Amino acid sequence: MSLPHAILGFLNVMPMTGYDLKTQAFDRSVAHFWPAVQPQIYRDLARLEAAGHVRSETEVQRGKPNRRVYHITPAGRTELDRWLRTSPAVPGHREPFLIQLFFGAGLANSELTALLQAQRAGHQARLDALQAVTIPPPAPADVRRQTLTRLTLDLGLHLERAYLNWLDDALRTVAALDPAPAPAPMTDTDA
Helix, strand or coil, X not given: CCHHHHHHHHHHHCCECHHXXXXXXXXXXXXXXXXXXXXXXXXXXXXXXXXXXXXXXXXXXXXXXXXXXXXXXXXXXXXXXXXXXCCCCCCCCCCHHHHHHHXXXXXXXXXXXXXXXXXXXXXXXXXXXXHCCCCCCCCHHHHHHHHHHHHHHHHHHHXXXXXXXHHHHHHHHHHCCCCCCCCCCCCHHHC
């Protein structure tokens, strides 16, 4: 998935500023599976506007800075529709922590346990945040959209629970390991 298509999706629901896209759209709905940073949103808005997929207008406000509001164009809707009908490849999975664990045989069990516990705390915090998300009952015209929103939230909840279960198993496994061997001392030939 690309950030520009997510932006088009949000602008297809309603016009927004770049700030609103970040704080009202991404942060309050899809951040658990597609986070966005403000500078990238503005860069992609500029690219989308140059491509004719969005247009902007300046909204003058009294006593406040002017706002630049973005609207999806017919060409943007066509691009969004094309993208929605294209099946994406299954993404690769990169997990820096798993690289640490994979090569962590020289670490003491206490060090491995600390790494696992830090990961567990982070995933528990994510799960807590996802469990705090409330999806209001849908209006009759919004049942379809709310159902799809619920499905994306459900996957986030399942993934975090699965990760926590795996971390609990990993903590038990590491606790049962023999201690790590002491690292071999460096010699002059190693330098």
